[in-house]
Amino acid sequence: MEYNKLLKAWYERQEWSAFPFQESLAQAYAEGLHGLLNAPTGSGKTYAMFLPALCYSISQESNRKKAGHLRIIWITPLRALARDIMNALQHACDTMESGWQVQMRTGDTDAKTKQAQKKKMPEVLIITPESLHVLLAAKGYPALFSSLEAVVVDEWHELLGSKRGVQVELALSRLRALSPAIRTWGISATIGNLVEAMEVLVGTQMPPDKTTVVRSDIKKEIAVHTVLPEKMDLLPWAGHIGLSLLPRIIDIIWSARTVLIFTNTRAMAEIWYHQILQAEEELAGQLAMHHGSLSREVRDWVESSLHAGTLKAVIATSSLDLGVDFRPVDTVIQIGSPKGVARFTQRAGRSGHQPGAVSNIYFIPTHALELVEVAALKEAIGSGIVERREPFVQSFDVLVQYLVTLSIGEGFREKEIFREVKATHAFHEMTRDEWEWCLAFITHGGKAFEAYDDFSRVEVQDGWYRIANRTASIRHRLQIGTIVSDPVVRVSYLKGGTLGTIEEYFIARLKPGDVFWFAGLCLEFVMLKDMTALVRRTKEQKAGTASYQGGRMPLSGYLAEVMRKQLHEAEELAGTYEEYAMLAPLLDLQRNRTAIPAPDELLVEYSDSEDGVHLFFYPFEGRLMHEVMGSLAAFRLSRELPVSISLAMNDYGFELLCNREIELTEDLVRRLLDPQKMDEDVFGSVNAMEMARRKFRDIAVISGMVFQGYPGKIKKNRHLQSSSQLMFDVLTQYDPGHLLLRQSYEEVINDQMDQARLRKALIRIHNGKVLIRKT
Numbered sequence: 093m094e095y096n097k098l099l100k101a102w103y104e105r106q107e108w109s110a111f112p113f114q115e116s117l118a119q120a121y122a123e124g125l126h127g128l129l130n131a132p133t134g135s136g137k138t139y140a141m142f143l144p145a146l147c148y149s150i151s152q153e154s155n156r157k158k159a160g161h162l163r164i165i166w167i168t169p170l171r172a173l174a175r176d177i178m179n180a181l182q183h184a185c186d187t188m189e190s191g192w193q194v195q196m197r198t199g200d201t202d203a204k205t206k207q208a209q210k211k212k213m214p215e216v217l218i219i220t221p222e223s224l225h226v227l228l229a230a231k232g233y234p235a236l237f238s239s240l241e242a243v244v245v246d247e248w249h250e251l252l253g254s255k256r257g258v259q260v261e262l263a264l265s266r267l268r269a270l271s272p273a274i275r276t277w278g279i280s281a282t283i284g285n286l287v288e289a290m291e292v293l294v295g296t297q298m299p300p301d302k303t304t305v306v307r308s309d310i311k312k313e314i315a316v317h318t319v320l321p322e323k324m325d326l327l328p329w330a331g332h333i334g335l336s337l338l339p340r341i342i343d344i345i346w347s348a349r350t351v352l353i354f355t356n357t358r359a360m361a362e363i364w365y366h367q368i369l370q371a372e373e374e375l376a377g378q379l380a381m382h383h384g385s386l387s388r389e390v391r392d393w394v395e396s397s398l399h400a401g402t403l404k405a406v407i408a409t410s411s412l413d414l415g416v417d418f419r420p421v422d423t424v425i426q427i428g429s430p431k432g433v434a435r436f437t438q439r440a441g442r443s444g445h446q447p448g449a450v451s452n453i454y455f456i457p458t459h460a461l462e463l464v465e466v467a468a469l470k471e472a473i474g475s476g477i478v479e480r481r482e483p484f485v486q487s488f489d490v491l492v493q494y495l496v497t498l499s500i501g502e503g504f505r506e507k508e509i510f511r512e513v514k515a516t517h518a519f520h521e522m523t524r525d526e527w528e529w530c531l532a533f534i535t536h537g538g539k540a541f542e543a544y545d546d547f548s549r550v551e552v553q554d555g556w557y558r559i560a561n562r563t564a565s566i567r568h569r570l571q572i573g574t575i576v577s578d579p580v581v582r583v584s585y586l587k588g589g590t591l592g593t594i595e596e597y598f599i600a601r602l603k604p605g606d607v608f609w610f611a612g613l614c615l616e617f618v619m620l621k622d623m624t625a626l627v628r629r630t631k632e633q634k635a636g637t638a639s640y641q642g643g644r645m646p647l648s649g650y651l652a653e654v655m656r657k658q659l660h661e662a663e664e665l666a667g668t669y670e671e672y673a674m675l676a677p678l679l680d681l682q683r684n685r686t687a688i689p690a691p692d693e694l695l696v697e698y699s700d701s702e703d704g705v706h707l708f709f710y711p712f713e714g715r716l717m718h719e720v721m722g723s724l725a726a727f728r729l730s731r732e733l734p735v736s737i738s739l740a741m742n743d744y745g746f747e748l749l750c751n752r753e754i755e756l757t758e759d760l761v762r763r764l765l766d767p768q769k770m771d772e773d774v775f776g777s778v779n780a781m782e783m784a785r786r787k788f789r790d791i792a793v794i795s796g797m798v799f800q801g802y803p804g805k806i807k808k809n810r811h812l813q814s815s816s817q818l819m820f821d822v823l824t825q826y827d828p829g830h831l832l833l834r835q836s837y838e839e840v841i842n843d844q845m846d847q848a849r850l851r852k853a854l855i856r857i858h859n860g861k862v863l864i865r866k867t
Contacts, residue, residue, distance in 0.1 A: 094151055095147055098147035098150065099144070099147050102143055102147070111136065111140075111310065111447070112309065113131060113135075113140065113308040113309065114136065116306050117129055118140075118143070118144045120304050120306060121275065122144065124275065124302070125275070126275055126276045126277060126294045126298060126304075127278075127305055127306060128278045128279075128286060128289060128293060129277065129278070129279045129306045130281075130283065130286055130307045130308065131307075131308035132441070133312060133438065133442075133445065134444060134445040134449060135308055135310045135447050136447055137279055137281070137308070138246075138279070139180070139184060141244055141279055142166075142184055142244070145163075145164050145241070145275070146188060146190065146192070149241055149242075161213065161215065162214065162217055162240055163216065163240065163242070164243075165216075165224070165240065165242075165244070165267075166181070166218045166219070166243075166244045167221060167251075168218055168219070169246070169247050169250045169251050169256065170247075170411065171200050174196045174220070175196065178195070178218050180417070182194040185215075185216070192216060193214035194216040194218065195216070196219070197218070197219045198220050198223055199222065199223065221251065221260050221263065221573075222574075222575075224259075224260075226569065228501055229568075231502070232501075232502070233501045234502065238270070239271075240271045240274050241271075241273070241275065242275045243276050244277050245260055245276075246279050247281075248279060249283035252283070252483055253482055253483065253484070254484065255489075255574035256574055257292070257484060258484050258518045259490060259494070259573075260293075261292065261293075261295070262490070262516060264276060265295065265515055265516050266498070266512060268512075269508070269512050277293075278293045281441065284479050284481070284650075286305050288483070289481065290303060290305050291303075292517040295516055296514075296516070296520045310447070312437075312441065313451065314450075315450050316440070316455060316466070316469065316470050317452065317453070317455070318454075318455045318463070318466050318670060318671055319337055319454055319455065319456050319457070320670065321674075334428060334456045334458040335367060337456050337457075338368070342372045342375075344423065344454055345372075346404075348423035349420055349422045349423070350401060350403060350405070350421045350423070351405040351422075351425060352418070352421050352425070352439075352443070353406065353425040354409070354427065354439045355407065355409060355427050356427075356430065356431075356645055357409065358383045358385055360427065360428070361381055361408065362381070362611075364407050365381045365407050365612045368407075375404060379403070379404060379405050379406075380394045380403050380406045380612075381394070381406065381407045381612050382395070383408065385593050386591070386611055387591055389590075390592065398421065399419075401420035413438050413442075417445045418445065419446070421443050421445065423453075423454065424442050424443045424451070426440075426455050427456045428456065428462065429457075429469075431465075431645040431714075431743075432648040432651060433477070433478045433648065433651060434479050436469050436473075437478065440453040455469075461743075463674060463675050464655055464672075464675070466671055467665070467671040467672060468651055468654040468655045468658055472650065472651065477650065478650075479650050484518060485518050485521065486521065486522065486835070486838070488835055489574075489791040489832055492530050492534055492795045493571075493795060495530060495531070495534050496534055496549055496550060496564075498557075499534070499550045500565050500569070503557055503559075504557050506557060510527055513527075526831060530831070531557070533795075533831070533832075535549075535550050535552060538827065539826070540823055540827040548560055567796075567799050568796060571793065571796060571799065576789075580593040581593065581594055581599045581620065581625045582625065583625045585626070586618060591610060591611045591615075594610060594625065599625050602617045604617060604619060606636075607636075608635050614629070615628070615630065616630040646714050646716045647713075647715065647716075649713075649714070649849050652713050652714050655712055656691045659679075659688055659689070660689070660690045660691055662675070685865075685867060686863075687863050689712075690861075692856070692859070692861060693860055694709065694761070694765075694857045694861070694862050694863065696756065696761055696862065696863065696865070697710075697866070697867045698865075699866065703749060704749050704752070705749070705754050707747065707748040707754065708745055708746075708867075709722070709745050709746050709761075709765075710744060711746075711857065712743075712744055714743050717849060718742070718745060719746070720774060720777075720846075720850055722739045722747075724764070724765070724773055724774055725765060726748055727773060727777030728763065728764050728766075728777075729748065729750075729754075729764055733752070735750050737750055737751075757864070758862045761864070762858065762862065765854055766858065767854035767855050767858055770851060770854060774845065774847075780837065780840055781824075783840045783844060784833075784836040784837045784839075785817055787839050787840055787844070788832070788836040789817075791835055791836055791839075792816040792820075792832070793816075797816075797819060797832070798815050798819070820833070820836070
């Protein structure tokens with residue numbers, strides 16, 4: 093049957109009508125184009141992308157006798173997405189009577205299934221970037237991909253702004269070389285730089301007339317409801333998690349069919365689970381929790397129960413952010429600000445996950461100024477603007493990991509792989525000298541470590557680069573990936589049964605008999621044995637919550653910009669946004685005592701106390717920017733005056749606490765935040781070497797310089813840190829031109845400091861007005 097008739101048959105069997113964007117994508121696919129699909133959550137974008145690939149393949153006469161050959165790879169960023177997508181794609185294959193099998197391959201896939209796949213691949217494989225690279229390390233991997241026709245990267249925006257995106261680019265470069273005719277497509281619901289995202293996905297060698305961006309004209313309606321306190325004084329200025337609004341949350345849960353409750357951290361999810369059950373015992377058995385530290389069995393049960401509609405509410409972190417279609421979910425609750433438009437709209441889209449349905453999301457402010465953030469979110473959603481995702485470039489730690497991966501499989505010839513790698517956006521500016529450095533690094537460790545056998549991982553034989561020995565191969569396979577987390581400890585009952593994992597640093601602080609909350613249970617710590625924390629259930633209710641290392645979510649630049657504009661217009665907006673009507677007394681107090689700055693103004697307040705002189709700066713640029721700005725201002729101030737300074741910051745401003753009187757003038761403020769000589773002074777202010785040393789730990793793990801340990805024998809965090817720091821110091825002294833050393837500094841500048849955004853903020857302050865007020 094021809095391609096168009098197959099597509100028409102699908103929609104007739106489903107009793108659906110194709111949207112214009114689905115028809116456009118089907119046409120683009122038939123014409124052999126590559127590109128990016130941009131459509132809102134719940135608009136049918138998964139089927140819009142899969143059906144053309146399926147129907148085109150089965151319409152080809154040459155494919156009808158090729159059962160058991162891999163045709164389509166579907167890359168997903170989250171394991172939680174894989175099962176949901178597998179069920180949807182298998183339904184399509186069965187409906188079209190294709191005889192195709194759809195299977196998963198992720199970190200949760202059992203060894204038996206993986207072995208079976210090597211012998212006979214399904215026609216469609218849903219896979220994570222890490223598992224795809226593991227396949228590239230398999231003997232005979234080119235045969236696995238010999239019949240490949242298409243690669244689809246789901247939620248491409250989520251991968252784009254991370255090293256996992258670089259992993260995807262490198263894997264695609266190899267697959268294109270093996271199967272030049274494959275089509276490359278990405279799917280994204282929320283992204284600000286669509287064209288650039290598409291260009292990164294398809295590579296630099298793709299002719300422009302072979303690419304396209306398909307945009308949906310469907311506007312997803314998101315209804316944002318802010319849960320306001322009865323009195324403003326019920327909301328603190330900061331430092332709380334919103335428990336004062338718990339009764340309102342319980343009312344929302346009972347009034348909805350099924351609710352997803354999003355928190356920003358795993359620790360908050362544990363706290364809210366306990367607090368909700370304590371306040372409403374009738375929810376016992378109907379309330380569950382989902383986050384990445386829980387065991388696979390627990391997560392699978394929660395996801396299945398959500399699909400079946402047997403749960404009333406689930407408290408989740410980003411583990412359920414993306415793409416999962418739980419149709420019973422009609423309401424989402426967001427506790428605390430998500431700090432970005434894209435993340436908020438993604439989470440809202442978990443409700444009303446059908447074309448034409450409204451996504452309902454309730455925002456629970458945890459402190460007063462989060463009302464400003466939700467008003468800014470409402471305006472941003474109304475304007476349809478979301479943040480950009482900046483692609484990573486020159487991530488040499490990922491490249492050397494990839495080269496070792498290829499050396500394990502079939503080996504590689506450097507000229508061939510050099511051409512492929514240079515065709516990626518991530519490495520299109522790589523020089524030949526940098527490439528030669530990477531080859532030297534994997535073969536003998538470079539200048540600083542060539543005397544150590546552990547760094548000679550790859551050998552060159554007749555022009556082929558192949559892994560040196562079995563030990564190097566095993567160690568590398570265990571560390572494929574770019575997500576570097578702290579060492580984790582398995583949490584298991586004394587009598588058997590695993591609950592999940594907790595980071596080693598938390599368990600190291602416990603003594604036998606200590607109790608803590610984890611997986612919604614109150615547990616007593618018994619002992620640590622072979623990197624397994626043995627526990628037992630306890631009825632004790634006074635317990636701490638398992639805590640996790642992890643950075644705070646940074647306030648996005650776009651959301652910060654909208655907040656600055658809205659605060660200046662707060663009086664006018666009180667009639668439009670209920671949040672500003674509620675905030676009016678507080679903002680009037682601020683306006684009367686000092687000022688509310690305009691978007692082109694910087695407010696600086698100062699006051700005296702027993703502790704010293706307090707200088708408060710309000711750039712409204714987000715915590716990360718304020719940390720760097722505050723360090724810069726403190727550094728410059730200490731050069732001008734003999735003064736001791738301590739620094740504090742939040743998303744709205746930063747404080748310099750000085751031990752002596754400061755004559756605060758506009759000229760002094762401008763000198764402290766002058767964009768001139770920014771790079772030099774920032775490096776002097778934040779101890780860039782120490783920041784780069786911490787960054788180097790992750791780079792060392794990804795590149796294989798530091799081995800994290802074998803399963804059940806994971807190295808302790810302090811051992812990893814000391815090993816990487818020793819290497820950093822050795823390279824600094826004996827090989828200062830080392831590419832990975834250079835990369836650690838560049839990541840500090842571009843990622844942690846966000847140099848471009850910092851410069852833009854300092855220029856805005858330099859060109860604007862400075863308001864100085866004494867409080």
